[in-house]
Amino acid sequence: MSPAADLPTKVGVLVVGAGPTGLGAATRLHQHGLKDWLIIDQAEEAGGLACTDITPEGFLFDMGGHVIFSHYQYFDDLIDTAIGKGDAAWNTLERVSYVWMKNRWVAYPFQNNISALPKEDQIKCLNGLTEAKVANTIAQGKPANFDEWIMRVMGPGIADLFMRPYNFKVWAVPPKEMQCEWLGERVATVDVNRAISNVINNKEDAGWGPNAVFRFPLEGGTGAIWKGVSRLLPKDKQRYGKDMTISGIDKDSKTAILANGHKIQYDAMISTMPLDIVCRWLGKPQWADGLTHSSSHIIGIGVRGQCPHGLKCWLYFPEDDCPFYRTTVFSHYAKKNCPADDVKLPTILRGDCQEVTDAQAETGPYWSLMFEISESSYKPVNQGKIKLAGGEWSELVKETIIGALNTKLISAEDQIVSIYHRRLEHGYPTPSVGREAVLVEALPWLREQGIWSRGRFGSYRYEVGNQDHSLMLGVECADNVLFGTKELTLNHPNVVNAKKNMELLYGPTTFLGAHTATNGHLNN
């Protein structure tokens, strides 16, 4: 039976999208014992941007480096329930992170490790830091944009060497067009005395923030978490696949229109679709135009041999010797991110991009790298098709492999056995200068139409756009739909990011029974 064949034509709460936000909403509705809901997604399975792909050769790749730094007890308990607790389900990794610059590795955070740079750069950075400290004490008001923030906090030395080029590579938007309210805990600020003393003592100082370790699923990548969460929900309330693509909304009759012509009426819709798209559907192009996003290319390579990168987890690349801004040593996260050592695979390409023909299949061991490249109208990437490794790939793939060689991530003789590439149209919601003006109008207006738009792109707030935040945007939204309760994560990013949030807990189903939800939106 096709997923659309037994679709209802009317439902109490329609959740659109089974990424972390949609799954959070569905989990909460189920936890409250609500019966009249449905979650749909155009993808073949749950996970959204937090899914994991597998290459034909058996290498796993997440959609970019996904690291869990949880701010919520609810999130911790749910994901433990979904895939299990402790060492039987999780790898615990020490956060080891470097910046590749001037042909060497500089430990992260950059500003505490200036001693690794050539002397003239050390001087520029330290002079800039002290200048910034003095200027900042007399500066009036908040910085007007991210570029001003960088100059005020880091000074011109670090700004020009690292912060400006790196941030343009990540965001694909000039820092002057971005606001700085989103920063919170995201960017390590500067302790000038510590920076100076590290230079004088020639000390490597990689300590930053509270999360020195993080955990990663032993099997199945990040996607395993969300498949596990979806398994906790009733199967008959979930529909996946192309047939579930929504192509429009009739707000007056509260109807979602599917691309295959099917219609679903709802009392409330929790939408995790990109807000810019929904605004265009509903005749509000001015709001869509006021939101900015960048696209992400995720490129992976599987390589035969022993991984040469030790305990390194993720690495930053501000310079123009490679197209990527970040690389994750993905094989280090879990042994099962690569095929087993005894799996035989032929080499398809050398590290220097020389073609290999007629290679015999040989055994491993294997290791893998996952690269992230941003794209926008400010920063187009080369997507022309070329023949490579016996297949057809985007030119960006070749540029990435050459970049990996330039930055000493791989060597010329390395044997590449698998290549992966996926482009995500919506990769990063840009904290643009004009974003809040749109959100404060668009989200309440949609809410008046019975649409709760939430999630990384549903509510467009990058500062609460990680997996833990997204899950809770969904959970808190479900409570708001049912009971009208306040949504802390959506409305107070700085509050939720400053603490471990224990107020809402995941637990057994509580059953609303035959209740009418208190804000009168729904009957059970």
Ligand SMILES: Cc1cc2nc3c(=O)[nH]c(=O)nc-3n(C[C@H](O)[C@H](O)[C@H](O)COP(=O)(O)OP(=O)(O)OC[C@H]3O[C@@H](n4cnc5c(N)ncnc54)[C@H](O)[C@@H]3O)c2cc1C
């Ligand atoms: C490059 C990158 C790196 C990241 N790194 C981290 C990290 O280190 N740590 C971390 O915690 N998080 C990270 N994230 C964020 C994480 O992926 C998101 O928090 C999370 O996936 C957002 O969940 P969501 O449900 O809001 O949106 P999505 O995951 O985008 O889910 C939306 C769902 O809606 C579906 N959908 C969209 N339109 C339609 C339609 N028209 N019809 C039907 N279905 C539709 C989509 O198929 C999708 O499944 C990263 C993300 C990216 C892209």
